[in-house]
Amino acid sequence: MASSPWPLPADAPSAADLSRCVHCGLCINACPTFAVTGLEAESPRGRIALARAVDEGVIPLTAAVQSHWDLCLQCRACEAVCPSGVAYGRIIEHVKAQVAAAPAKDAAPRRLRRFLLRNVVARPRVLAAVVAPARWWAGSLPRRALRKSGAKWLPSRLAAMEAQLPRHPGRPLRAGDSLPVPGEASTEAVLFTGCVMGELFGGVHRATASVLARRGVRAIAVEGQGCCGALHAHDGDLAFARDLARRNIDALPGDDPIIVNSAGCGAAMKEYGQLLHADPRYADRAAAFAARVRDFSEFVAALDTPAAGHFPARVAYQDACHLAHAQRIREQPRALLRAIAGCDLVETPGADLCCGAAGIYSLVEPGMSAALRTRKADAFRDSAPDVIVTANPGCQMQYEAAVREAGIDARVMHLAEALDEAERRAPRA
Amino acid sequence: MTTRRELVARLAAICGAPNVVWRREDLLVYEYDGTIERKQPYAVVFPADASETAAVVRLCNELGMPVTPRGAGTGLSGGSVPTRRGVVIGTSRMRRILEIDPANRIAVVEPGLPNIQLSEAAAAHGLFYAPDPSSQKACTIGGNVAENAGGPHCLALGVTQNHVLGLEVVTAGGDITWLGGRVPDAFGYDLRGAFIGSEGTLGIVTKVVCRLVPLPASVVTLLAIFDTVQEASATVSAIIAAGMIPAAMEMMDRLTLQAAEAGLRCGYPADAGAVLLLELDGLPEVVGPQAASARAECLERGATEVREARSAGERELLWKGRKGAIGALGWIAPNYYILDGVVPRSKLVDVMASVSAISDAHGLQCANVFHAGDGNLHPLILFDERVPGAKDRVLAAGAEIMRACVEAGGSLSGEHGIGYEKQRFMPWLYSETDLEHMGRIRAVFGNEGDFNPCKLLPAGTGCGEMAHQEQALRAAGPDAYV
Incomplete structure (x- = not known):
């Protein structure tokens, strides 16, 4: 029932999703940004009210509106406590798509971000080349020495990134690489290798395969799989996220379970059915694919060893x-x-x-x-x-x-x- | 006369610029609470303490600017909607627990503290804060004081009025004063009592001394399933007549059960006509036999099944459904209009029949959730505000339902307050002289009409045209006179 005087992009949030919110407010204290700011506009209820106001043409998408949406972490804590089942995660992804179509601020950084997400994160070889120096640095002697000295030698944003690097990044593990094999494999499962995960946390993949192997499950890092598209969807690049989803669906046929050890990827892949529901060629396959996706902990707990x-x-x-x-x-x-x-x-x-x-x-x-x-x-x-x-x-x-x-x-x-x-x-x- | 720019600058001088909200987009999210009323303020300000609050109130009084206090904005009577615009004073920067004194079983807290956080902190001492509104994860203690909030567990333990010993308040006139104190039995006029439930018309709370009570030694939670609301209602009276005072006794009808089950998957029977959620607590020796006789009463009056929560997890799940039931109605319709009437328990069956007849006559769907033990009804009329004329029909049906409650010997509010929504019904219950005396209390606290205007008492003109001014207001820029 949108009556907006300005055109809304195809991926803008649906009026049906928005009107599900009855503004009861039960979500606000679950929201990390509300906890920090105490501001309604930085709460899920406030962000939905703004989305609705833009959708209904009450206000245009201004820089202020955009900044409230940008501050959302997309953690979906609100969604888990919402009694009305408001699909907040979906709303905010579509809101981001709306922003991407007509940004009210930060247009240039936004374009750069989209470029990097599409051309670095989603391209395994490029990503590997970009991450290699960071991986070398992460476990290097000079880094340890500098840490001990406590010297501040990087500008703050870079320093924040540097501080996040794992102390012992293992060898990368990419799609197609071999994994530990169990003595007697009774079943097989697909290991989803992801993007950054495989480059910086190869050790986690190997540990995942070992834990599964001890339980008689052979994990295979099937070749041809790629980035899940979660980062792109969160950034509002739904079209590209759909492309990546289609690529993974094509790369991972069959009905073996797909084991994911990155929560963000797992959540996105469990929602492939929803992401591709309007694609007549892929809708059914996407739903079937999503039903195979298991988080590592979910899968191992269900084995009940x-x-x-x-x-x-x-x-x-x-x-x-x-x-x-x-x-x-x-x-x-x-x-x-x-x-x-x-x-x-x-x-x-x-x-x-x-x-x-x-x-x-x-x-x-x-x-x-x-x-x-x-x-x-x-x-x-x-x-x-x-x-x-x-x-x-x-x-x-x-x-x-x-x-x-x-x-x-x-x-x-x-x-x-x-x-x-x-x-x-x-x-x- | 003052412009919005000047107003904002003077508020910022008191509380700091980051604590004043004034942009149009930012104000838009302060136009609502949990109800269907909407109105945007000129500015929202977040003071850090009583002295900043007092300075803001005095400034607004000097400028003749209406003031509306706001906690979490979860209220259900429009109490925090700035009916005549002006300045909204938010309490979200005052949300600390200042002190927990387990020996004297009190806590001193700031008004913006979410209700549940007090019980969570007190649990370490084996204590809890009894009033537990369904919105307790979000709603604030200050808002609870303003509305004299209740909750499912108020049947045995009483409402906010019974659990607040003292208040530091900034009066509508801008003075900082204490009402009551840290001990019960304060002598003199009970101004604390007058302030609790005054719906933000006498001032703003800045500190609250709360009573804490011991966590019960044992709890039994039962879910009794009935085919009809009538059977469930009759059971409520029977249980009380049998001499039991359950800690809570809640009823939900079919529509509510369906919504709660859809949204919260709490294991409710979605095909039942009604359920009673019963809780008994106290010493195990007492609770055991009481639970057995409550179960027997239910079965005798037509319950098809009585389930018992076998673990803390199961108990939590049953309550999760009840506490989220109202919000869960979003599964069925985009808007609801929640009513809050009280009727004598013996009239529950009759009034429920009237409620459904009235909603049928208006062609509206109505769900029912209520604190059955108190005879406190919450009919929820479902609608879509985007359908032209829907809201008017809903308001008309709501007025008829309230009228039915009053005619059955009941009252206009159990716990949500009168707020903006029901002030015009006050003359049904009170004479002109009654209302005049209530009005004089406002003057005592320095409210000359601009402090949370149009709430609680019937207002004159100037409050009735809320929805119709929006267009004109949107045009007003920062240099327009306010």
């Missing part, structure tokens, strides 16, 4: 937003950790509040990202965990920085790495 491993540490599990809020998986990772001998699982305040990494958000909105990171750092300082476990590469990188900020000596691990290390230490009988 007897507890094994030994991991003597105080562990703080931090929910990845797109695991807890988008995929609604909270209990399985905790249950897997709790079942390990020696693992002392502690709940830190705000464990399910966004860390501020949020895809490329920490680069685009460094101020808010840092404010949220500081909340995590404060929680870590108070509860002093030995290990911080999460389930998404972006979060892992943000926690590396948070640990530094807190000045504590905790390791940051992916759930798969923690399980793998525990099981190596005390293999199953």
Whole structure:
């Protein structure tokens, strides 16, 4: 029922999605940016009201409106608590598409961002070339020396990126590479390799495959798969996200489960059906593909193998937003950790509040990202965990920085790495 | 006369520029609360404490600018909608817990604190804050004080009035004063009592001394499933007549159950005509037999099944459905108009029949959720505000339902307040002399008519044309006179 006097792009949010919100306000305290600012315009209810006002032609898409939408982390914590089932994640992606069609500010950086997302992130060879120096630097001696000296040698935005690099990035693991094979493989599964994940966190993929192998599941990093398109969709580049989705659907036929160890990718791929619902050639295949997607923790917990491993540490599990809020998986990772001998699982305040990494958000909105990171750092300082476990590469990188900020000596691990290390230490009988 | 630019500059001089909201797009999100009334202020300001609040109030009084206090904007009677524009004072920068004193079982908090955060913090001491409105994850303690908020667990424990000992307030006249204190039984006039439930017409709360009560030793939560609302209503009276005072006794009808189940997947039977959600708490020796007799009463009066929550998780799930039920109606319609009437428990069955007859006559769908134990009804009329004329029909049906509650010997509000929506119904219950005395209380606190105008008491002209001025207001730029 839009009556906007200005043209709305094809991917603008639908009036049906917008009108589902009855502005009851139950979401506002779940929102990290509302928690930090206390401003209604930085709350989910406020952002939807603005989207509706633009849709109905009450106000134009101004720079102020855009900045409220830009500040959204797309963590979807609001969606998980909404009693009306407002599809906030979908609304905000479509809002971003609307912004991309007619930006009211930051048009040039936006174009550059889109270019990089399309031509670097989504192109494995280019990405590999770009990430290689960062990976070398991450584990290098000069970096360790500089860290010890505490010298501030980089401009702040670069320094923030640098602080996020993992301390021990493993060898990359790309689509087509071989993975640990179980003694007796009874079933096969696809391992989704992703973009940055495979370049900076090859170790997580290997750990994932090892944990699965011990359970008789052979993980295969099937060739031809590529970036899931989540970052593009979050940026409002839905057309390109659809292309990437189609490419993955073509590359991964069959009905083996698709194991994803990056929460953001998993959430996006579980929604391929929705993303491609208007594509007559792909709609059904996309829905079938989405039904095969499993988060690592979801898949392993469902195998229900007897507890094994030994991991003597105080562990703080931090929910990845797109695991807890988008995929609604909270209990399985905790249950897997709790079942390990020696693992002392502690709940830190705000464990399910966004860390501020949020895809490329920490680069685009460094101020808010840092404010949220500081909340995590404060929680870590108070509860002093030995290990911080999460389930998404972006979060892992943000926690590396948070640990530094807190000045504590905790390791940051992916759930798969923690399980793998525990099981190596005390293999199953 | 002052321009908006000057107004904003003077507010910024008091609270700092980042704490004043004035751009058109930013004001747009302060035009609503949880109801269907809308109006944009000229500016929103967020003071840090009582002295900044007082300075803002005095400035507005000097400029003749209407003031509307606002907590989280979850209210259900239009209380925080700036009916005559002016300045909205938000409490979101005052959201700390200043003190928890477990020995004396009190907490001192700031008004912008979300209700649930007080109970979460008190839990470490085995205590909780009893008033638990369904919006408790979002709504603020200050807003609860203004509306004298209730909640499911107020059946046995009482409403906000019974759980607030003292208040630091900035009066409508701009003075900072304490009403009540840290101990019960303050002598003299009970101005604390007058302030709680005054709906932001006497001033703004800046500190609240809350009573905390011990967490119950044991809890039993039952879900009784009925074919009809009538059977469920009759059971409510029977349980009370049997001498039990459950901690909570909530009813939901078929439409509500369907919405809650769609949105929250809490395990409700979506094909039932009505359910009663019953909670009994206290010492296990007492609760066990009480639960058994409550169950027997339900089955005797037609319940097809009575389920019991077997774990804390199951209990939480049953309550999640109830607390989210109103918002979940978004699954069925884009808008709802929520009513808040109270009727004597013995009239529940009759009034429920009137409610459905009235909504049928207007061709409207109506869902029902209510605090059955208190006879506090929440009929929710469903509609789509984008359909021309829909809102008028809804308001007409709402007025008839309120009239039916009053005629059954009930009242106009159980817990949502009168606000803007129901002020015109006040003469149904109160004589002119009654209303005049209430009006004089406002003068005592320095409200000469501009402090949360058009709320609670019947207003004269100038408040009735809310929706129709929007076009003209949008045209006003920063240099227009306000």
